[in-house]
Amino acid sequence: MAALTTPSGGVQALTLAPERGSTIRIRSRQVNGCKVCTGSGRTKRCSTYLEVKDNDSVTVAFDCSRPEDVFNVEIVRNIECTTKSCNSHIVLADSGPLALAGFNRRFSWNLKSAKAFEIDFSDGGLRQIKVTDRCPDGHSYTLQAFQATGGVVIGKYCRVGRIANVQILNQGDFSVDIPAGEKLQRAQFDVHLGDEIKSLARITLMLPKGTSSLELLSPNYPESFPDDDVMEWYFEVPNKHKVAVRLERLTEPVCLKKNTAVEYHNRARGAVVVGLAAPQPEQRQGNFTLTLRNCEMDRRRSGSSGLAVRLLVSSSSESFPVSCNVDVGELGVDSLRVKKMRPTSQCEMKVNSVLKEEVTLTSKADVSFQDCLPEDVQITAETTIGKPTFQGLAACVRHLKDCPKTASRLVIPLLPACFPAPLSNMTWTVSPPRQATVELTSPQGYMRQSFPDQPCNDSVVINLEEDLGTIGQFCPQGAIQKIQIHHCNVTVTVSHTGGKNLSEHVMSALIKEEISERYIVTVSPKRNTPVFLATPGWPSGMQDDSTISWIVSVPEKMEAHLMFFHLSQPKCRTRHTNIKVLQIGHREEVYSRREDEEADSEITVPGSFYLNMSNCRPERGHFSVITKITLQDSISRLLSIVLSVVAVLLVIFIIVLIVVCVVIRKKKKKLSHQVSIYNPNGTSFLPGHNGFPETREDDDHVYTSIEDTLVYTHLLRKGKEIDIYGETDTYRPFTGRTEACKPPPAPRGNDQGLVDNVIYQTDGQSEVEHSTNLGPRLEPEGGN
Structure with missing residues (x-):
């Protein structure tokens, strides 16, 4: 990694060659003073910070005799997790010569994941300390989470403790700091894909058997926990142990929205929400999750310090019974059945001081549980339409007219807190009168059918049965709006496979008139x-x-x-x-x-x-x-869409065609030339302007006599040069054909004049005769 040059004055020069996938950063703890330099002569550059990336060899020098007293060295590696796995683990090992051992060093790993990543510390574990504290072996471990608003310090830790693993959402950093002269202790922490978490981080702690205590600190302690954020600690508690939590050195923020709170989640009682200043409940029923929630803080006010808290967690063994005075009637059910599921467990269940492995309660009874965990027992309940759960359905057992007109809720009873486990399933039996129908709906929305390859996602299963057999299994959230069953006894059983509390209201029942199917x-x-x-x-x-x-x-x-x-x-x-x-x-x-x-x-x-x-x-x-x-x-809809598109395109095409034609016509009009047209009837006109004259009599004098010298002077001059015209400049009638001249070609059309402003006659023909032999009058092209 580095080669070291040691002149008599101390450490002054280093040759750095980072390993592949790593980066070396040298950073000064002082703003001014000693600097690190690269190059020599004109290319020499000095600064208080230097970064050397992998596969790059750089020789650096310091302009002071004791750079290790001024600079810290950080070696950074990256770990990325895909949707399936992570590409590396955290391996603590010094490679190559101990060239940098004289500096305070930090080994960092930047971790990224699309969801969450998990670092496993189960081999020895970690324990949390204050930011100002130091670890006995000189190795201190720091965890950070990166958010859009910046980095958040999850905590500072030492080796050997109860923290088994840590999950961080999306992106974070794990680092080990060791002082100058210390050798990095070899270790490996495996990195895996994490669970689906909705908090900043989730820390799992494994409490030991017997009496123990530990200290936990809120993120960024003693500074404020991030605004409107969540932190989780999950405690794995040994059998027959209780856990107490105390909040100390608490500073609370001024909240704009929501409230600060501590939540306790366990399989037996679900969620319990407690204020930060209130006494925290003792946990006696196995593993639990402690969640710290912050509000949206008002940091604009002076003196608003934000949220910071120190949690003291203590656990101890216990072995004494928990008594319950149960009245089944008050629960609104016919019977309550409690069964011990694990014969090898230490769980003891007594009813009226008599030890039982299984008991069905139908009235009042004194029940006690000792050393019972949620997985040790199964509790089920059953009822019929005669109980208050059905809110009036009992009145219509015999006559349909007495049945309520609105659906009645099938309510799940809430067990006393002294029970070690929640209700695992609840069963109702509905017996409609003759010529009636049972209609079942779900208040949480529509239902869907459950199949072996398509189980219920939320672990709530609704099983429907009748006298002759099973109807089917259903889940909440689907497309089935309601199910109607013709006159028969219908049994509805709602169960939860995840071991959590069932929702208070899962199904509704209504008795209606008879159906045909x-x-x-x-x-x-x-x-x-x-x-x-x-x-x-x-x-x-x-x-x-x-x-x-x-x-x-x-x-x-x-x-x-x-x-x-x-x-x-x-x-x-x-x-x-x-x-x-x-x-x-x-x-x-x-x-x-x-x-x-x-x-x-x-x-x-x-x-x-x-x-x-x-x-x-x-x-x-x-x-x-x-x-x-x-x-x-539908196909008809698709066809109508296609036809509509075609019709629109056709209209656009027609409009474009019209516009093009209009433009072309205008251009033709602009480019057209005005020409005079020969009219044998003696009338002169310009096309497109005044039209044709109605008679010729008004314009007979126009072509009677024309002085050629005024019109064709240039032609006469050229004719004279080639001996066509004589000396005189007056018109001479044509006397006949010569061999030197060919007859003129025949005219190509009726609109082709001979020469403008010239009258042509043959010998022996008067002007009148010439006029009458011209034939019918022709309409000129381009006229109006």
Whole structure:
């Protein structure tokens, strides 16, 4: 990396050759004084800062005897993470001779990622210290996050601690500072792609067993935490331990928008939001996340110091029962079932002081839990329409007229805080009166069907069943507006696979009049979002002789493209299976197929339609199919668009053609010359001006006599020179033909005059005779 020259006066010259992918920066701690120089003679350049990039060898000299007391050296490398992996790890090692060991050195790694990157410190861990503190081994580690507003110091750390890994959003920096004369300790910290985080950074800490404590500081401490930002700490807590958090040395900002707060998230109780000045809740239920939120600060006021806080975290073991006095009736359910899931765990559950592995509570009871984690137990609840959860549905068990006219919420009860885990699933049973229908909707928007290869993204699963079997599994956020089920007992089970609290209100139920089908599903697809619809009971098949109808709404000027796949047809004993498509408002079917007919795999429907399917009574096999619906622009609309475009282009072409013709005509008029036209009737005119005279009598005198010498003097002179004309300058009649002269060529058209202003006559012909033999009067070209 560097070769060192050591004159008697101290370190004065260095030859720097950075490794590939690294950069060496030499920066003075003083504004004036010693400088670092490159080159010699006229090319010599000196400054307080020098940067040498990879694969470049530079010899530098210092104009002072002790440059190591003035300059710091930084060696920078870059690590980039793609969507799949990161191209390198953080490797702490001095390579080559220790040429720079006499300087205070910093080894830095700039890290970039499209989302977040994670640095793993699990081999020994880190612990946070104040900015002014020093580490025992002389190696101090600093983490920064880069934002659009600038860099933010996440913290300063020493080796050996409880910090296992750190995730930073998008871009950051990790650096190690060592004093002059110290050798860099070898180590490696792996760099990986991080999780999807929405905070500035997320630090994971692993608390030890027994009693322990640690100190954490807000970013930029003791300066202010960034404006309107979020910081997260995730604590992994050993079994049978409790954690206490205290906030000290707190300075709060003046807020313009939002409020500062601390949030606690765990699997058992969800989120708890606490003010910074309020007592912080003790954590007794396993791992949790502590989130520090800042507000939009008013920094214009004098004395507004921003947000800075010191967090003291202490943990200790505990082994004592947590008691609960449970009244199932007050929860609004028929029964509450608690089951121990891990036989090897230390969890103990007692009901009325009796140890139980599984218990179903239906009334009041005293329950206690000791050393139970959320993953140790499963809690489920069930209820019927007779409980207050249904808000009036119990009144219409026998008569439809007594049923409420608006949908009733299926409310999920909130368990007492003493329970070690949240409710994993909630089941309702709805029994409508005879000749009635159960209608189910989701208050969070439309639903979609769940399939093995298309599970629910948010981990909330809605399972619908009836007396004869499963109807299907559904998720929130889809295209299914409502599901109607003909008279039968309907069971709705809502569960959460992620171990989090279920939403208080997931489904709504309404009892309505009887429908003609067994099931009716209303669907409203969206453009560019395919909708998948499966027959009830898929993949097992529909119930015998059952029917289903999907009412599909298609927006105007669009059409639906249907694809049928995973089609399974039975051999029918009686009746037939049928797949029919009928456009709403039309009598003719768009599509119809039975089990003994070859079905089309794709069809197109121009508008809203009914998709009806019916099952037979099978001899063997079952009837099931999945339908994929995709919206697209209708052909008629596309044709109208094409015709409109063509019509517009045609109009533009005609306009351009007219403009071109007008321009050309104007140019022709400007370029046309005025010429006199010979008229044998004795009338002279100019084309395009005064028109033709009506009679000749008014202008008979014009051509009676013309003095040639006034008009053709130049021709007479030339004729005289070549002996055509004599001495006299008067007109001589033509006496005949000579061999030396050829007869004049025949005229090319009626508008070709002989010579302007000259009258031609043959011998023995008077002027009158000549006039009468000219033939009919001709209209000149170009006249009006």
